[in-house]
Amino acid sequence: MSIQFKSIADLREMLDDKSISASELIQESLELAKKYKELNCFVTMNEEFSVKKANAIDVNKKTSSRLSGIPLAQKDLFCTEGLRTTCSSKILSNFIPPYTATAVKKLEDAGSITIGKTNMDEFAMGSSNETSFFGNVHNPWKKGYVPGGSSGGSAAAVAAGIVPAATGTDTGGSIRQPAAHCGITGLKPTYGRISRWGMIAFASSLDQAGPLARTAEDCAILLNTMSGHDAKDTTSLNSNVPDFLENINQPIDGLKIGLIKEFNLSDLDSQVQARFEESKKAYEKLGAQFIEVSLPNISASVPTYYSIAPAECSSNLSRFDGVRFGHRAESTDDLNDLYIKSRSEGFGDEVKRRILIGTYALSAGYYDAYYKKAQQVRRLIKNDFDNAFQSVDALMTPTSPNTAFKFGSKGTQNPVELYLEDLFTISSNLAGLPAISIPHGQVNSLPVGLQLIGNFLREDQLLNAAHIFQKNSDYHLAKPNLGDF
Amino acid sequence: MSWETVIGLETHVQLSTKTKLFSRASTAFGASPNTNVNLIDCGLPGVLPSVNKEAFYKAIRFGMAVGARLIKLQYLTEKITFTLISQRVIKLLKWIYQLL
Numbered sequence: 001m002s003i004q005f006k007s008i009a010d011l012r013e014m015l016d017d018k019s020i021s022a023s024e025l026i027q028e029s030l031e032l033a034k035k036y037k038e039l040n041c042f043v044t045m046n047e048e049f050s051v052k053k054a055n056a057i058d059v060n061k062k063t064s065s066r067l068s069g070i071p072l073a074q075k076d077l078f079c080t081e082g083l084r085t086t087c088s089s090k091i092l093s094n095f096i097p098p099y100t101a102t103a104v105k106k107l108e109d110a111g112s113i114t115i116g117k118t119n120m121d122e123f124a125m126g127s128s129n130e131t132s133f134f135g136n137v138h139n140p141w142k143k144g145y146v147p148g149g150s151s152g153g154s155a156a157a158v159a160a161g162i163v164p165a166a167t168g169t170d171t172g173g174s175i176r177q178p179a180a181h182c183g184i185t186g187l188k189p190t191y192g193r194i195s196r197w198g199m200i201a202f203a204s205s206l207d208q209a210g211p212l213a214r215t216a217e218d219c220a221i222l223l224n225t226m227s228g229h230d231a232k233d234t235t236s237l238n239s240n241v242p243d244f245l246e247n248i249n250q251p252i253d254g255l256k257i258g259l260i261k262e263f264n265l266s267d268l269d270s271q272v273q274a275r276f277e278e279s280k281k282a283y284e285k286l287g288a289q290f291i292e293v294s295l296p297n298i299s300a301s302v303p304t305y306y307s308i309a310p311a312e313c314s315s316n317l318s319r320f321d322g323v324r325f326g327h328r329a330e331s332t333d334d335l336n337d338l339y340i341k342s343r344s345e346g347f348g349d350e351v352k353r354r355i356l357i358g359t360y361a362l363s364a365g366y367y368d369a370y371y372k373k374a375q376q377v378r379r380l381i382k383n384d385f386d387n388a389f390q391s392v393d394a395l396m397t398p399t400s401p402n403t404a405f406k407f408g409s410k411g412t413q414n415p416v417e418l419y420l421e422d423l424f425t426i427s428s429n430l431a432g433l434p435a436i437s438i439p440h441g442q443v444n445s446l447p448v449g450l451q452l453i454g455n456f457l458r459e460d461q462l463l464n465a466a467h468i469f470q471k472n473s474d475y476h477l478a479k480p481n482l483g484d485f
Numbered sequence: 486m487s488w489e490t491v492i493g494l495e496t497h498v499q500l501s502t503k504t505k506l507f508s509r510a511s512t513a514f515g516a517s518p519n520t521n522v523n524l525i526d527c528g529l530p531g532v533l534p535s536v537n538k539e540a541f542y543k544a545i546r547f548g549m550a551v552g553a554r555l556i557k558l559q560y561l562t563e564k565i566t567f568t569l570i571s572q573r574v575i576k577l578l579k580w581i582y583q584l585l
């Protein structure tokens with residue numbers, strides 16, 4: 001029986017009833033990765049180690065953990081000891097970390113097997129995976145179309161059924177938007193829920209790791225393992241981590257879902273809008289009530305984000321100077337020349353653009369006008385959410401204004417066009433709130449995502465609402481036709 | 486015209502902590518080269534600094550000794566390296582305000 005398109009829960013059963021061994025499972029997963037090489041989901045494979053670990057699991061026969069023997073893929077910005085970690089950038093194309101990120105370590109300690117590192121937008125800056133030094137990732141649903149970004153390789157690997165789940169990171173929508181475009185489920189947890197130790201930083205106050213999987217249930221399984229305080233990340237939350245599977249099956253009678261007044265959905269593609277109306281009806285049938293809420297400052301989210309995120313990026317990326325690690329330019333005159341040439345050669349256009357914007361926004365004389373002002377607006381946006389959650393349990397929006405688009409069709413002339421991709425997702429990063437994207441049908445044979453935003457630390461509620469939706473529909477079971485690859 | 490002279494002093498003082506301000510690497514004097522260094526000090530991709538609690542104790546003690554007013558500090562920005570001071574330090578600061 002093929003393991004392609006199987007969920008973690010399915011694979012667990014197969015492993016437990018011995019219809020497959022961990023070695024066979026990993027071998028098949030690795031073969032699928034090779035078979036669909038053209039998708040370009042992976043930057044680096046971890047074949048030798050994966051096979052060894054699977055063999056060891058078969059010998060030990062200890063399968064106490066849900067994740068034992070399960071193949072996973074990690075976004076290539078999580079440091080992995082001894083395994084190349086590039087951030088899909090030339091500047092780190094030769095970087096082999098001496099340590100492993102906490103989130104990945106927790107997953108691996110639970111027995112899961114990292115089969116490879118997935119392609120992404122360079123340093124997670126992008127919404128289409130087109131800024132990667134290692135080339136575009138194809139959307140498994142349609143060749144030549146973007147998988148979304150920045151966790152595009154992770155989303156495509158899961159959507160193509162190579163692995164049941166993968167890790168991603170979300171700074172402005174980088175888990176949810178690719179999950180939506182690839183027809184899978186992606187969760188961005190509350191800021192601080194998962195440790196950022198070992199996760200190469202883009203914008204530290206917005207970055208959050210999370211799972212991409214075929215089902216909400218699988219997201220809960222991964223979140224259970226990834227969450228928790230880490231002494232190495234002082235921003236990781238000290239709060240109690242519940243068992244996210246415990247209440248996932250609760251009926252959602254009386255769940256109050258808010259619709260954001262300021263998002264005028266009639267501006268959207270009529271079919272995307274129709275999908276949204278349909279899912280709203282589905283939720284009403286399941287017992288949810290809809291209430292219109294106003295978040296007056298939410299329209300400022302995109303400009304606020306594009307002031308804060310590049311500022312933090314310019315600071316975080318200053319360490320890449322060609323001196324201690326990564327790409328170093330040859331034949332340089334002096335130290336300053338070494339910095340300039342290494343960085344000029346090592347970074348791609350979008351990364352350079354954001355470093356320039358950020359450096360400008362933080363420079364003396366402009367700091368108050370841009371960075372500080374943006375932080376103040378950010379607080380107003382957070383207050384809007386706090387107010388909204390006085391009267392609702394969750395908020396519902398489309399994940400993305402449209403479906404996946406063709407390579408090169410957006411943002412090549414005007415980068416702002418691509419920045420608007422994140423219209424619905426960015427505000428939850430600014431407010432630090434958890435949000436999930438679930439597939440809810442297709443428009444022109446491409447998947448569409450539905451987003452639910454939850455209150456602080458209420459991933460349990462989101463997973464519950466998403467799981468009940470998936471129990472009563474089959475959108476998440478739809479599979480792409482991979483005949484072109 | 487008479488001017489009032491106001492002189493501000495910025496002093497850099499090495500604290501007698503066992504470990505560094507942002508990492509747990511030793512500050513011991515006389516060790517072999519490249520031994521009192523860890524991932525954080527190297528500034529490797531993905532690392533995050535953790536503030537040394539003892540350094541805060543000393544700063545607070547100094548502040549109290551010279552009769553300075555202590556202010557509530559929630560965020561520490563070192564070149565916008567967003568570092569939330571650990572909950573324990575905040576608790577400690579709160580405790581000290583109560584004493585003042």
